[in-house]
Amino acid sequence: MKKLINSPDSVIADALKGIEASDKGVRVDHENRVIFRATPKDAGKVALISGGGSGHEPMHGGFVGQGMLDAAACGEVFTSPTPDQVLAATVGVDNGAGVLHIVKNYTGDVMNFEMAAELAAGEGVNVEAVVVADDVAVEDSTWTAGRRGVGTTVLLEKIVGAAAEEGRDLAAVKALAEKVLEGGRSMGMALTSCTVPAAGKPTFDLPEDQMEIGIGIHGEPGRHREPIADAKTIAKQLVEPILADLDYSGSSVIVMLNGMGGTPLIELYLMYGEVVELLEAAGVTIERNLVGNYITSLDMAGCSLTLVKADDEILGLWDAPVNTAGLRWGL
């Protein structure tokens, strides 16, 4: 296994040490494995937390900071955080205005965030939740009933984070999150598997001449495998299922062309160029974009595409200042 680690058992603890040393905008609760803002938000503002299995960096810990999340609960690699972790995050960020849970649709995550919300309610915290289920590739999957939650999570955390920073109340923040999710869809593909440190070998075998279309962010099976094609063909296989699932023609969108962790930026830019041509031909107006590694799958090579419908409200919130390790502008 070719990884820069000390031991499969200490990956999360060791990575959290590095995150804390690198990012002066956060503090780490090492016991609960929760990343908090170093300076909490002003009193009376809604707090946002997310979390999930580790191995998707910079998501979620890299999105803790001004303009995005208030805290992130970090599970073991590809493993949901426990209810106790989510509870520590929730209670730790609440300042009376309530907390929104941003949950990706995996059975363990949904269950543990729900349990934490109940426990937090018992401690007097007002919690609401939204569940991201934006992956058009498959219905139901290895760890999911319904659709998997993937790239829209990143854009959601930015947009809703700006709204919470503005001082909107919990109901308004949740309604905005639901609007973003209604207009958000994703589709991914892989050139290689990923290797979970504790397993020590690739999660699945993908022959040297094959790729998998519709892959999940933990290596869950996609729609099908086929011989590796050129970037133009792959771009079609990402764009077409998204446009078939939701009508984006005539819409303004924010686009993310995301790397899975093992694919270099030169290839992501190249793919983005192909995606832009297809979206423009389909009558979609790209207002903003992200190209890079934002929601990864350890060392998997491949990419995913996310579209979110963006009206003036959403664009204004997108452009608002953000200061996190993973996204930073306007400050």
Place this chain on the structure above:
Amino acid sequence: MKKLINSPDSVIADALKGIEASDKGVRVDHENRVIFRATPKDAGKVALISGGGSGHEPMHGGFVGQGMLDAAACGEVFTSPTPDQVLAATVGVDNGAGVLHIVKNYTGDVMNFEMAAELAAGEGVNVEAVVVADDVAVEDSTWTAGRRGVGTTVLLEKIVGAAAEEGRDLAAVKALAEKVLEGGRSMGMALTSCTVPAAGKPTFDLPEDQMEIGIGIHGEPGRHREPIADAKTIAKQLVEPILADLDYSGSSVIVMLNGMGGTPLIELYLMYGEVVELLEAAGVTIERNLVGNYITSLDMAGCSLTLVKADDEILGLWDAPVNTAGLRWGL
């Protein structure tokens, strides 16, 4: 070959199309393969250009923009840009205050930038150059007489970019660049080879249980190979040669823990945590840091460490606003 490309022949042209579509802060001269700022700097300010082989993204094109470079000449993968490309960049950015060439120490780059400088001088442009040769791993290498130029380039472009933005004259900007280079050292390592698209196979073979210490950014041989060790041991193999080469004890530094392109962020954070412990134990004060993919080697897995001595002048320039695809803060 598992890559998101259309054809090995069109990688650069296609990637430039995507860069132009993604980054509204640049415009691309596709004929000369030069990335310029979309909005040129104010008249009377020194312009900075760099460039080199492609495959190291975001360097250099991702560092074109307010607070860093004025233009970058993009060669073929791992191939120096031609004198004509560098000339187009140089003439294109000069507004009367002169141009500083930031050149990494590879024979082809040095030769072609020198030739371009002579041609530009013939057109009345005042050109100065600095050569980055910061890699402590080896003296002389596959494409280099003397030391190779690597990570310090990124930090140099940020620091000197801020000074040029302030309006310092060409001699002052060059003197600052030389000061940064005096205090800058790097050391890298690889877990895997990289694959140049035109070659279609890994540049070198590195057995499944081996790593290479002191690797160059084009896969040039390092100091030695050995069995893959834990992150603590690898961190020592990066830190110790740097501290042996230049006395950093008692110094304030900016540190970059850089990914080679195929290594995910979770591992880079983990490595950064180990590096911080060693530097603190050696009496080095870390004032600022970067952790991520900044100077890559296509899909190579591995990382490199760069230290630059940072006095108050350099820290002030580091903190100055920057607005590029690859580095963005304060704006």
